[in-house]
Amino acid sequence: MDPKRRRRIARLVMFAILCVVAVIMLFPFVLMIVTSFRSKDQYVAGEGFSLDSWSQLFAAVPILTQLRNSTIVTAGGVALILVVSTTGGYAFSKLTFKGSGLVFLAVLSGMMIPMQSIIIPVYVNLAHLKGVNQFWSAIIVYAALGAPFATYLMTTYYRGIPTELIEASVMDGASYWQIFRKVMLPLAIPAITTVAVLQVIQIWDDLLVGLLFINDPAVRTITVGLAVLQNGRVVSIPMLMAGSLVSALPAIIVYLIFQRNLIQGLTMGVNK
Amino acid sequence: MTTTATPLDASSAPAAPRRRRTGLRRKQHIAGVLFALPVLILEGTILAVGLGQAIYYSFTRWDGIQSTWIGLGNYQRLFADMNFWRVVLNNLILLAAVPVAILIPLLVAYLLNEHVLGWRFFRSAYFLPTAISWVVIGMVAIRVFAVEGILNNLLAAVGIDLQTNLLSGEYSAMLAVAITFIWSVFGTNTIIFITGMATLDREIYEAARVDGATGFTTFRKITIPMLMRFIQFAFILTLITGFTALFSLIFIMTGGGPGFGSTTLEFYVYQQGFKVGAFGYAAAIGIVLFVVVFGISVAQLRLFRSRLD
Numbered sequence: 001m002d003p004k005r006r007r008r009i010a011r012l013v014m015f016a017i018l019c020v021v022a023v024i025m026l027f028p029f030v031l032m033i034v035t036s037f038r039s040k041d042q043y044v045a046g047e048g049f050s051l052d053s054w055s056q057l058f059a060a061v062p063i064l065t066q067l068r069n070s071t072i073v074t075a076g077g078v079a080l081i082l083v084v085s086t087t088g089g090y091a092f093s094k095l096t097f098k099g100s101g102l103v104f105l106a107v108l109s110g111m112m113i114p115m116q117s118i119i120i121p122v123y124v125n126l127a128h129l130k131g132v133n134q135f136w137s138a139i140i141v142y143a144a145l146g147a148p149f150a151t152y153l154m155t156t157y158y159r160g161i162p163t164e165l166i167e168a169s170v171m172d173g174a175s176y177w178q179i180f181r182k183v184m185l186p187l188a189i190p191a192i193t194t195v196a197v198l199q200v201i202q203i204w205d206d207l208l209v210g211l212l213f214i215n216d217p218a219v220r221t222i223t224v225g226l227a228v229l230q231n232g233r234v235v236s237i238p239m240l241m242a243g244s245l246v247s248a249l250p251a252i253i254v255y256l257i258f259q260r261n262l263i264q265g266l267t268m269g270v271n272k
Numbered sequence: 273m274t275t276t277a278t279p280l281d282a283s284s285a286p287a288a289p290r291r292r293r294t295g296l297r298r299k300q301h302i303a304g305v306l307f308a309l310p311v312l313i314l315e316g317t318i319l320a321v322g323l324g325q326a327i328y329y330s331f332t333r334w335d336g337i338q339s340t341w342i343g344l345g346n347y348q349r350l351f352a353d354m355n356f357w358r359v360v361l362n363n364l365i366l367l368a369a370v371p372v373a374i375l376i377p378l379l380v381a382y383l384l385n386e387h388v389l390g391w392r393f394f395r396s397a398y399f400l401p402t403a404i405s406w407v408v409i410g411m412v413a414i415r416v417f418a419v420e421g422i423l424n425n426l427l428a429a430v431g432i433d434l435q436t437n438l439l440s441g442e443y444s445a446m447l448a449v450a451i452t453f454i455w456s457v458f459g460t461n462t463i464i465f466i467t468g469m470a471t472l473d474r475e476i477y478e479a480a481r482v483d484g485a486t487g488f489t490t491f492r493k494i495t496i497p498m499l500m501r502f503i504q505f506a507f508i509l510t511l512i513t514g515f516t517a518l519f520s521l522i523f524i525m526t527g528g529g530p531g532f533g534s535t536t537l538e539f540y541v542y543q544q545g546f547k548v549g550a551f552g553y554a555a556a557i558g559i560v561l562f563v564v565v566f567g568i569s570v571a572q573l574r575l576f577r578s579r580l581d
Contacts, residue, residue: 010487014383015390021380022397025458028412029400031422035415080314088311095304107311110319112569114516116538117558118322120545121329124336125321144318151311170296176303205405207520212546223520227407230524237415244408255403259396262403266460267467 036242043238053238060239061225062217063246070221070250072135073214074203077142081150081199082192084143089154090184094166095176104155110148115208123212133216141213142203150195153268157191158184194265197258201251222247323562330559334552346556356557358532359540362446363564366514366536369450373457373510374503380458381465382491395466399459406456406517410524413452414439442533445526449534452521453514461506468502469495508572512565537561 035043039052057063091097092104122141131137161184169179185192210224220228226243255262330346332339350356380398384391401409416422417438427434438448472495480490496503519538522528528535528543535543538561545554 011386011388014386015388018380018383018388018391018394022394024455025398025401027422028409028416031415032408032412084311084314087307087309091304091307095300095307097301097304097308100304100308103308103312106320107315110315112566113319113323114538114558114561114565116516116519116541117562117565118319118326119541120551120555120558121325122318122322124551125325127336140314141318144314147311147314148319176300176307180307201403205403205407207405207407207523208542211523223405223407226411227520227524230407230411231527240411244411248404248408251403251405252400255400259399263399263463263467266463 032241032244032248035238036245038238040236040238053236053242056236057239057242057246061229061243063222063225063243065218066220066222066225067246067250069135069214069219070204070223070247073138073142073210073221074200076135076139077146077203078196078199080139080143081146082195084147085150085154085195086185086188086192087180088147088151089158089188090180092151092155093158094161094163094184104151107148107151110144111152115145119208119212126213131213133214133219135214135219138209138213141209142199142206145209146199146202150199153195153265154188154191156268157188161187190261193258194261194268197254197261198265200254201262204251326555326558326562329552330556332552334555335549336551339552342552346553349553350556350560355532355535356540359535359537362532362534362536363515365446365450366453366518367511369454370507370510370514373454374461374506376454377458377461377506378465378496378499378503379491381462381469382495384462384466385469395463398462401456402459406520407524409452409456410521413448413521413525417448439526440530442530445530445534449518449522449525452525453518456521457510457513461510464502464506464509465499468499472498504572504575508568511568515561515565515568537564 036053037049037051039048039050042048042050042052088107092100092107126132126137126141129137131140165183166179169183170176174182204221205223207223207227210221211227214220215224222243226240226247229243230240329339331341331343333342333345334340384394418424419435419437421437423438424434424436436444438444476494476498477490480494485493515536516538518536519542522534522536522539526534528539532540537557541554541558541561544550544557548554
């Protein structure tokens with residue numbers, strides 16, 4: 001066989017393999033969508049389509065409330081993470097003080113603490129402060145868990161900004177707060193976006209913190225709501241799939257828009 | 273760095289020309305501390321205090337309100353607890369799944385890197401599960417492994433009539449969780465390896481081709497060694513994900529069962545703490561998990577360092 005033809009066949013085989021992998025990766029989503037548009041009977045029969053399960057879902061579960069709760073907790077958590085990571089990153093990269101290197105390492109080591117290792121005392125503490133079923137307790141816990149990596153990303157990013165820029169502004173009489181607001185924050189928009197996208201998906205998708213801290217039906221997030229539904233006695237699979245779709249959709253949209261930032265955030269761990 | 277000089281320098285030698293500079297530096301130090309405060313307060317009150325308490329309470333019998341010091345009691349009980357060793361075994365199964373969760377993405381990334389038709393689409397499709405919650409993944413996985421589910425149908429189509437639900441077997445449940453886990457981290461690892469391969473020099477491949485090396489040989493002799501740093505990173509990330517991020521998946525898929533068939537360390541903490549109410553005992557399990565994860569992380573840092581030297 002001539003080498004040109006051999007290469008074409010090889011590329012065809014590769015394409016075929018990649019297609020098979022794509023089917024394996026996407027099939028669950030197809031299953032989820034198709035199933036959600038069937039009633040219970042249609043699901044058993046394996047044919048026909050209807051909106052029964054969707055109306056059933058909206059009747060059985062306060063979807064809009066749960067979406068609102070998820071939005072509050074996610075927005076609050078991300079906002080708090082952004083506040084502490086941008087200010088912290090600024091301090092650790094440009095305003096180094098005596099021992100700041102060690103302090104920075106201490107913050108980073110937070111990444112090595114599994115949530116489960118501290119969740120019991122944290123839960124008891126916040127329960128003493130009447131934080132159970134309050135959004136603020138979940139927001140604080142999410143922020144504390146997300147902040148170490150976010151601070152790492154911000155610090156690395158700020159280190160790339162020339163220090164001369166800050167020194168020049170200081171000579172012009174700008175305060176460190178003004179420099180932060182007028183110089184550092186605008187320059188860091190790409191890093192801020194990456195942190196925000198990573199954390200939105202992280203918090204939106206989380207179960208454990210939500211399950212423990214905000215489990216009352218009135219304050220439940222959609223992810224917790226879905227888990228409760230699954231573990232309940234009602235087992236309408238199409239309805240569960242419809243619920244899954246609703247809960248996954250916001251994160252998928254964020255993913256589709258900000259895919260690039262997500263990949264950047266992920267690979268930053270190796271490149272630096 | 274001048275900022276880490278001893279404080280004596282500033283106070284004992286306030287030479288006149290330096291006064292303005294030291295004044296500025298002091299202002300900068302104060303600003304630095306102030307800007308670092310928010311993250312320190314947050315991490316201090318939640319993570320540091322939490323970890324300190326977890327360590328302390330792991331030596332007590334604790335119900336959330338009252339605690340009694342029992343020394344190493346919890347740890348002694350832990351090592352004599354047969355269920356604990358079953359749980360450790362489950363973590364070892366996850367550990368065994370990690371090489372698979374590395375190798376498949378490595379091969380696929382190698383193919384993607386050839387930039388065949390539609391490779392951008394494939395990349396997005398593979399990475400999509402990264403955005404999906406473990407809860408949703410678990411829900412779909414249950415349907416895949418069900419008796420009438422896709423897996424059995426597929427196997428039946430090729431002549432293997434199993435008719436079993438992996439999730440209902442005490443030993444097969446963990447296998448199902450591990451398979452789902454491998455599926456979930458596939459996209460992330462593929463992306464890591466594609467990023468790594470983009471840093472490789474194409475000329476090496478050309479040279480290898482000229483020398484008559486086949487695809488598999490170049491993969492084994494060039495790609496893998498050159499990507500070692502990325503493979504190591506993916507390995508640690510996958511392992512830590514497996515040990516600390518599968519709570520929701522297990523909660524949905526199996527609830528840790530049958531028996532302790534799919535309870536991992538992190539799930540055992542939740543189960544002993546919030547289901548049984550043995551907070552002190554659960555804290556001790558959490559500390560064991562912390563030691564394991566911390567050890568893995570430190571080992572990774574060591575490896576990175578030794579490579580840099």
